[in-house]
Amino acid sequence: MKLTIWQRLDVTVRSLFPFLITLMLVLAMALPLPAPSISHIMPLLPMIAIYYWIVHKPDLFPIWAVFVIGLIQDLLSGGPIGVSCIAYLWIYALVNGFRRRFASASFARVWHLFMLIAASAFVVIWLLNCLSLLTLVDPRPLLFQFLLTVAVYPCFAWLIARGQRPFERPFER
Amino acid sequence: MSKLAGSVSRVATPLRAWWPRITFVFLITLAFGLMMLGRSDAQLIERARIAVMDGVAPFLDLMTRPVDTVGDAIASAQELANLRSENERLKAENEALRHWESAAHNLNAENEALRRLTNMTPDPRLRYVSARVVGDPGGAFVRSALINAGTEHGIKRGQAAITGEGLIGRVADVGERSARVLLLTDMNSRIPVIVGNRRYRAVLGGDNSHQPQLLYLAPTAQIAPGDRVVTSGHGGVFPVGIPVGHVAQLTEDQAVVQPFVDWDHVEFLRVLDYELPGILNTLDQPVPGEVAGAASEKAN
Numbered sequence: 001m002k003l004t005i006w007q008r009l010d011v012t013v014r015s016l017f018p019f020l021i022t023l024m025l026v027l028a029m030a031l032p033l034p035a036p037s038i039s040h041i042m043p044l045l046p047m048i049a050i051y052y053w054i055v056h057k058p059d060l061f062p063i064w065a066v067f068v069i070g071l072i073q074d075l076l077s078g079g080p081i082g083v084s085c086i087a088y089l090w091i092y093a094l095v096n097g098f099r100r101r102f103a104s105a106s107f108a109r110v111w112h113l114f115m116l117i118a119a120s121a122f123v124v125i126w127l128l129n130c131l132s133l134l135t136l137v138d139p140r141p142l143l144f145q146f147l148l149t150v151a152v153y154p155c156f157a158w159l160i161a162r163g164q165r166p167f168e169r170p171f172e173r
Numbered sequence: 174m175s176k177l178a179g180s181v182s183r184v185a186t187p188l189r190a191w192w193p194r195i196t197f198v199f200l201i202t203l204a205f206g207l208m209m210l211g212r213s214d215a216q217l218i219e220r221a222r223i224a225v226m227d228g229v230a231p232f233l234d235l236m237t238r239p240v241d242t243v244g245d246a247i248a249s250a251q252e253l254a255n256l257r258s259e260n261e262r263l264k265a266e267n268e269a270l271r272h273w274e275s276a277a278h279n280l281n282a283e284n285e286a287l288r289r290l291t292n293m294t295p296d297p298r299l300r301y302v303s304a305r306v307v308g309d310p311g312g313a314f315v316r317s318a319l320i321n322a323g324t325e326h327g328i329k330r331g332q333a334a335i336t337g338e339g340l341i342g343r344v345a346d347v348g349e350r351s352a353r354v355l356l357l358t359d360m361n362s363r364i365p366v367i368v369g370n371r372r373y374r375a376v377l378g379g380d381n382s383h384q385p386q387l388l389y390l391a392p393t394a395q396i397a398p399g400d401r402v403v404t405s406g407h408g409g410v411f412p413v414g415i416p417v418g419h420v421a422q423l424t425e426d427q428a429v430v431q432p433f434v435d436w437d438h439v440e441f442l443r444v445l446d447y448e449l450p451g452i453l454n455t456l457d458q459p460v461p462g463e464v465a466g467a468a469s470e471k472a473n
Binding site: 027029030031032033040041042063064066067070071072075076077078079080081082083085086089092093096128129132133137138141142145 | 193196197200201203204205206207208210211212218221222225226229232233236237240306307308309310311312313314315316317318319345346353355360381439
């Protein structure tokens with residue numbers, strides 16, 4: 001099928017949507033909250049989005065997008081560079097490695113797998129932070145962050161699913 | 174022709190199958206490479222950080238305005254409710270402050286006279302730049318604030334950032350229209366301070382908790398909970414005597430400081446331009462003796 005230029009533009013915007021939504025969540029993480037103690041254990045929203053896209057729409061979220069989101073998050077946070085990149089690539093590899101378990105999995109099952117994969121990713125983040133700062137950093141904030149991230153997963157997964165519905169690709173069904 | 178196509182596909186097919194793995198390994202290596210680079214060559218990474226910060230700050234600025242407006246509306250409604258008791262309290266406070274004002278005038282005059290008497294060099298001029306906090310990007314391990322003022326407004330790296338209550342941190346990265354303030358609670362923050370009336374020197378070191386610690390305090394120093402902690406001005410970047418906090422807890426091996434800053438209500442802050450020619454310019458090359466400043470510069 002030959003596409004007109006508008007259709008092409010349309011397809012481009014639709015395929016960029018997952019990346020842009022995830023980028024928005026990276027920015028949302030940086031918003032100042034009235035209580036700073038909450039912002040230190042703020043759920044890692046980009047991780048939810050990245051996991052969601054890799055599981056449900058892998059063709060819309062290529063590996064370089066995973067890398068770029070991690071890089072922007074690291075540059076913005078002022079923490080060691082590369083930590084989020086590696087953690088998100090780790091999630092990417094795990095989901096693709098166990099791709100068969102996700103096939104026709106129920107929502108509860110996907111959430112449960114998210115808990116396991118996110119736990120391992122948070123361990124990776126902690127280890128890399130220790131490595132790059134050359135000290136044993138306190139893992140407690142990460143533990144709370146992990147619990148909150150898992151807790152808010154259903155809510156954000158639902159929002160993302162709702163948000164992307166109008167952007168489903170009409171030409172590739 | 175078909176033979177050639179066959180041999181191409183014989184190479185291309187396994188390559189295509191391996192392609193995702195090759196990309197994955199490449200990106201992982203790149204990420205580790207960037208991690209190493211971030212430790213050794215901070216310049217390049219810092220430029221990238223500044224670019225991202227400058228790009229993001231206007232969006233955050235826009236996004237935070239409604240949040241702040243709602244917060245302000247709630248606050249003014251609460252104020253309206255207890256206007257009367259607030260008025261009473263302020264009257265009492267005003268009376269007390271008037272007493273302090275006259276004391277301050279007397280002390281100032283006396284100070285001037287003594288300075289003239291001893292021919293002391295005057296303190297450098299102070300200039301303030303006020304900025305809005307538009308971001309709190311730190312995450313679990315970094316305590317920092319993004320503000321909407323940068324080199325355009327005269328902000329330079331290393332300057333002190335204060336709120337109405339006292340010191341909040343120092344400028345770590347500066348973009349054109351944005352800057353990142355490393356809060357004094359961050360574990361890379363090191364600020365030279367003076368403790369108590371007997372003016373013991375120490376370094377205030379953050380540990381990511383709400384209460385930073387006093388480091389390098391002389392073992393003979395006699396301090397007590399409640400002693401005021403102010404900046405010492407050692408290193409020449411910070412002015413002398415900015416209030417920081419008070420000693421909150423003392424154990425055998427550590428002294429913990431409660432900062433004056435009200436962390437829950439930091440919407441605006443002021444960056445101090447402390448004009449001490451010659452020292453700010455050499456900030457990038459650590460000056461011998463400026464141990465504390467240099468250590469935290471490197472850590473950034």
